[in-house]
Amino acid sequence: MARILILGAGLAGLGTALLLARDQHQVTVIERDPDGPPPDAGDAWDDWQRRGVNQFRLPHFMLPRWWHLMRTQLPEVGQALTAAGARELNLIGMLPVERRGALQPGDERFDTVTARRPVLEAVLSPAAEAAGVTIRRGVAVTGLTTDGSTRVTGVLTAGGTAISADLVVDCGGRRSALSSWLQAAGARAPYEERADCGFVYYSRHFAGELPAARTNLLHSYDSLSAITLPGDNGTWSVVLATASGDKALRGLREPARWHAAVARYPLVAPWADGEPISGVDVMAGIEDRHRRLVVDGSLVATGVVAVGDSWACTNPSIGRGASMAMIHAVLLRDLLRETDPADHEKLARRFDEASTRVVEPLYRATLWNDQHRLAEMAADAAGATYETGDPRWPMSKALFAASLADPGLARGYTSLTAFIATPDEVFAGPGVVDKVVALGMGAPRYPLPGATRAELLAAIG
Numbered sequence: 392m393a394r395i396l397i398l399g400a401g402l403a404g405l406g407t408a409l410l411l412a413r414d415q416h417q418v419t420v421i422e423r424d425p426d427g428p429p430p431d432a433g434d435a436w437d438d439w440q441r442r443g444v445n446q447f448r449l450p451h452f453m454l455p456r457w458w459h460l461m462r463t464q465l466p467e468v469g470q471a472l473t474a475a476g477a478r479e480l481n482l483i484g485m486l487p488v489e490r491r492g493a494l495q496p497g498d499e500r501f502d503t504v505t506a507r508r509p510v511l512e513a514v515l516s517p518a519a520e521a522a523g524v525t526i527r528r529g530v531a532v533t534g535l536t537t538d539g540s541t542r543v544t545g546v547l548t549a550g551g552t553a554i555s556a557d558l559v560v561d562c563g564g565r566r567s568a569l570s571s572w573l574q575a576a577g578a579r580a581p582y583e584e585r586a587d588c589g590f591v592y593y594s595r596h597f598a599g600e601l602p603a604a605r606t607n608l609l610h611s612y613d614s615l616s617a618i619t620l621p622g623d624n625g626t627w628s629v630v631l632a633t634a635s636g637d638k639a640l641r642g643l644r645e646p647a648r649w650h651a652a653v654a655r656y657p658l659v660a661p662w663a664d665g666e667p668i669s670g671v672d673v674m675a676g677i678e679d680r681h682r683r684l685v686v687d688g689s690l691v692a693t694g695v696v697a698v699g700d701s702w703a704c705t706n707p708s709i710g711r712g713a714s715m716a717m718i719h720a721v722l723l724r725d726l727l728r729e730t731d732p733a734d735h736e737k738l739a740r741r742f743d744e745a746s747t748r749v750v751e752p753l754y755r756a757t758l759w760n761d762q763h764r765l766a767e768m769a770a771d772a773a774g775a776t777y778e779t780g781d782p783r784w785p786m787s788k789a790l791f792a793a794s795l796a797d798p799g800l801a802r803g804y805t806s807l808t809a810f811i812a813t814p815d816e817v818f819a820g821p822g823v824v825d826k827v828v829a830l831g832m833g834a835p836r837y838p839l840p841g842a843t844r845a846e847l848l849a850a851i852g
Contacts, residue, residue, distance in 0.1 A: 393731075394417045394419075398562055400424075405516060410724040420526045424441050424444070425439075435513035439509050439646075455503045457807040468515060468518050473696050475506070476510070477506040478623055480504075483498045488605075498593070533639065535572045537577070541576075544694060558727075569701060581691045583680065588706040594669075597667055597668060601627055609709060614633065615631055615633045618630040629653060640851070644673050648851040657840045689787065694739075696742050698716060698720055710810075715753055
């Protein structure tokens with residue numbers, strides 16, 4: 392079995408480590424933050440600092456796609472999560488019964504288990520160690536070692552120590568320095584595309600009795616989106632997402648104005664009635680980025696791969712990052728079952744091909760949605776109606792509107808938010824297109840009850 396170094400002890404790094412350790416690889420995780428989780432995962436929110444992860448205390452939600460991979464690939468983690476107070480729920484069960492109808496056979500595909508990020512990591516970390524993973528904390532990686540060519544043979548640390556490996560897996564997330572490390576080692580710059588994702592997030596965590604309100608996770612309104620996310624141990628979070636260029640809404644960083652805004656959305660307002668356990672946290676300046684270690688058909692380097700956000704990261708408001716990372720990690724695990732890391736060129740090329748075939752379409756679909764939503768928000772701010780020549784956007788809007796009136800379409804729409812189906816799969820269902828056109832095409836742009844832009848601006852002063 393191979394000696395594998397994983398850079399980063401976040402969700403992607405720990406999940407990847409667990410998968411590879413179960414296949415008997417010798418796995419070491421290197422993490423720059425010095426402190427590990429407290430013995431009791433329930434204490435992680437208050438007692439654990441992860442300064443290297445700027446979103447550590449920002450809202451997280453684990454989608455059914457992630458939970459399906461967890462319970463099928465790493466069932467011991469699922470059991471530990473529920474024991475630590477992670478919340479079990481069903482996305483269809485969260486909807487009003489008049490919208491979804493009675494629960495049906497097959498609705499279990501919408502099951503998930505979710506928790507706040509510190510609790511998730513506090514469960515995954517000891518699970519990885521129990522599986523034989525070595526986690527070295529407080530070790531900062533400063534570069535890569537090579538065999539004198541572009542084959543990576545390990546990493547260099549801030550203390551000047553070299554750590555060798557048969558394969559280096561970069562799970563360093565959004566802040567990954569892999570590109571600069573490769574160039575410093577003499578390799579060609581990887582292919583990268585990057586841009587500001589265009590959103591800013593104003594979020595707050597609460598504790599108490601979870602609101603009884605039945606609703607979607609993500610609500611789109613004039614000028615902003617609202618996100619209501621159940622968490623672990625009687626906690627939840629509410630996020631208001633706006634366009635980063637919308638200066639008129641920057642007052643949402645102030646708690647009184649944030650609450651005044653939330654109060655104008657009947658489906659969201661009950662979620663702000665708990666005890667606040669955070670201030671209004673602001674997350675901005677987030678990049679959409681995609682990296683490939685193949686440029687013009689040639690490998691940039693071998694002996695190293697990027698997984699999860701190190702490979703591609705997007706707007707986090709629809710919560711796909713953790714699921715994409717697990718999909719990516721399973722691809723790597725499966726590839727290592729049939730490809731020896733010593734065959735480093737074959738491994739690098741096949742992993743790139745699998746990533747491009749399986750994960751990149753998920754990344755592109757997320758970008759597509761974000762770009763249209765941002766353009767729609769810009770039109771809202773200008774007092775205009777967003778129009779596009781891409782017929783898929785009005786059809787996606789119509790699907791949501793139609794899902795408010797048809798239980799079958801409610802399941803189709805929820806399968807998209809659950810990340811368990813693609814739009815093509817949903818619209819290919821018998822009679823779906825006709826029903827969406829009939830029920831959704833004439834609906835208001837924002838069919839959920841909530842403030843107009845003028846009312847929102849008035850509410851926040």
